[in-house]
Amino acid sequence: xxxxVLLVSGASRGIGLGIxxxxxxxxxxxxxxxxxxxxxxxxxxxxxxxxxxxxxAVRLWVQSVARRFARIDVAVCSAGLVKxxxxxxxxxxxxLDEFLATNVRGTFNVCREVSKVMxxxxxxxxxxxxxxxxxxxxxxxxxxxGSKAAVEEMTRVLARELAPAGVxxxxxxxxxxxxxxxxxxxxxxxxxxxxxxxxHRTVTVEEVCNVIAFFAAPESAAVTGQTVNMCHVG
Amino acid sequence: xxxxxxxxxxxxxxxxxxxxxxxxxxxxxxxxxVLIGAGAILDSIGFxxxxxEVEDALNRxxxxxxxxxxxxxxxxxxxxxxxxxxxxxxYCARLLTPDS
Numbered sequence: 001x002x003x004x005v006l007l008v009s010g011a012s013r014g015i016g017l018g019i020x021x022x023x024x025x026x027x028x029x030x031x032x033x034x035x036x037x038x039x040x041x042x043x044x045x046x047x048x049x050x051x052x053x054x055x056x057a058v059r060l061w062v063q064s065v066a067r068r069f070a071r072i073d074v075a076v077c078s079a080g081l082v083k084x085x086x087x088x089x090x091x092x093x094x095x096l097d098e099f100l101a102t103n104v105r106g107t108f109n110v111c112r113e114v115s116k117v118m119x120x121x122x123x124x125x126x127x128x129x130x131x132x133x134x135x136x137x138x139x140x141x142x143x144x145x146g147s148k149a150a151v152e153e154m155t156r157v158l159a160r161e162l163a164p165a166g167v168x169x170x171x172x173x174x175x176x177x178x179x180x181x182x183x184x185x186x187x188x189x190x191x192x193x194x195x196x197x198x199x200h201r202t203v204t205v206e207e208v209c210n211v212i213a214f215f216a217a218p219e220s221a222a223v224t225g226q227t228v229n230m231c232h233v234g
Numbered sequence: 235x236x237x238x239x240x241x242x243x244x245x246x247x248x249x250x251x252x253x254x255x256x257x258x259x260x261x262x263x264x265x266x267x268v269l270i271g272a273g274a275i276l277d278s279i280g281f282x283x284x285x286x287e288v289e290d291a292l293n294r295x296x297x298x299x300x301x302x303x304x305x306x307x308x309x310x311x312x313x314x315x316x317x318x319x320x321x322x323x324x325y326c327a328r329l330l331t332p333d334s
Contacts, residue, residue: 059301063293116286119279122256164279 003044005029005069006216007062009052009110010079012038014179015129018205019076019212020045026213031065034079052079052106062113074125074216075114077107077151081144082181088142096143103147104154111158111169119165125216126162128155130173130227135234136196148173152227159225168224170215175203175231199231235292235330240323241265247287248275256283263319271316292326300329 006023010016011032017040020030024042032038033050040047046068050061066072081102083095107128118124130152132138133145152171159169176182176193194200211228214220235243244263251257257280261267268274270281285302293299302325304310309321 060299063299116282116289119282120286161278164277165282 003027003029004073005031005065005071006074006076007031007033007065007072007110007114008076008078009033009050009106010077011040011047012036014078014181015174015177015205015208016076016078019078019209022206022209022213023074028074029069031069033061052077052109053101055105055109058106058109059113062110062117066117071121072114072117072124074127075110075118076212077110077126077128079106079110080129080148082179082185083144087140091143096146099143099147100150103144104150107151108154111154115158115162115167118167119162122166124162124167125220126155126158126167126169127212127215128152128169128171130171132173132175132193132197132229132232134173135229135232138193138196156225163224166221168215168221170224171227172208172211172215173227173229173232174208175199175201177205177208178202179205197231198233201231203230235327237265237320237323237327240326241319243291243326244284244288244319244323247284247291251280251283251287256280265318265320265323267319269317269319269322271314288322288326292330302326302329 006028008016008019008030011020012034016032020032020040024030024045029044031046033048035049035051038047048061050057052058079102081099111126114126128151131145131148133141134149134152138145155169155171162169175197176190182190194202211230215223248257248263252259257276260275269276269284276284289302305312307321307325310317
C-alpha cells in the first residue's frame with residue numbers, strides 16, 4: 001500500500017517542523033515548504049523553498065507534489081507569522097499587512113491549490129492552524145488574531161464548499177507551544193498567556209500533532225468545519 | 235492552441251468526467267455549452283474539477299505553468315457567473331499565444 005502523502009507549509013521550524021517529524025514517524029511521505037532552508041534530512045521528506053504569500057510559487061510547489069506522488073492526502077497550513085505587537089492604537093499598518101500576507105494570503109494560496117488536487121481525487125484532509133488569540137481576544141493581538149480569525153472563517157467556508165467532494169477542512173488552535181517564536185516573546189508574556197488559558201500549561205508539538213492526526217485520520221471523514229481550541233473552554 | 239482545439243480539449247475532459255461520474259451525462263460539449271451559470275452542465279464541485287483538469291491539460295509539457303484566472307475573461311461577469319465553452323476556449327487560446 002502506498003504511504004499517504006502529507007503536505008505542510010512552514011516546515012522548517014516550530015510547529016511545522018514538529019508536524020513533519022510526527023507524520024514521518026508514522027509512515028507518511030511528507031512534503032514541506034518554508035521561506036528558509038530546512039535542516040530536516042530524512043527519507044520520505046522533501047523540502048521546497050516557497051513563500052506561501054507568492055501564489056505562483058505555491059502553485060508550482062503543489063503541482064509538483066501532486067505530479068510526483070499522484071495524490072495529496074493531507075495538507076496542513078502551518079506557515080504563519082508570530083511576532084510581538086502593540087495595542088491596536090499604536091500598531092503600524094505594515095504589521096497588519098505582514099500578518100495578512102503570511103497568515104491569510106498564504107493559507108488562501110495553499111488551500112486553493114490543494115483544493116483543486118483533492119477535488120479531483122474526491123478525498124483529502126485540509127487542516128489550518130489558528131491561535132488561542134482568537135477566542136481569548138488577547139490584548140495586543142488585534143492584527144495577529146484578526147488574521148487568524150480570517151483563517152478560521154476561510155476554513156469553515158472551504159469545509160462547506162468541499163464537503164460534496166469528500167474533502168474535510170478543520171482547524172487546530174494550539175495552546176502556547178514553546179517554539180523559538182514563543183521564546184522570543186519572553187517568559188513574562190508566556191506566563192501571562194498560560195494564565196489566560198483554561199488549562200494553565202504549555203502544550204507540546206506532539207499534542208498539537210495528535211489533534212492534527214485526528215482530523216487527518218480516514219475515520220474522521222464525518223468531521224469538518226470544526227475548531228479544536230487546545231487548553232481552552234470557549 | 236487554437237479555439238477549436240481548445241473546445242475539443244474541453245469536450246474530451248467533460249467526457250472523462252462523465253465516465254468517472256463527476257459530471258452528469260448529456261450532449262457532447264460544443265462552444266455553446268454553458269459551463270457555469272443558468273443551464274450549466276456542471277455543479278460547483280464539477281466546475282472546480284473541470285478547471286483543474288483544463289489547467290492540467292494546458293500545462294502538460296510546459297515548463298512555465300499557466301493558470302485560468304476567470305476574472306481575466308472579460309465576458310465572465312463574476313457578479314453573475316456565466317461561462318460558455320466558447321468563451322473559455324478563446325481565453326485558453328489567448329493564454330497560450332506567445333505574445334499574449
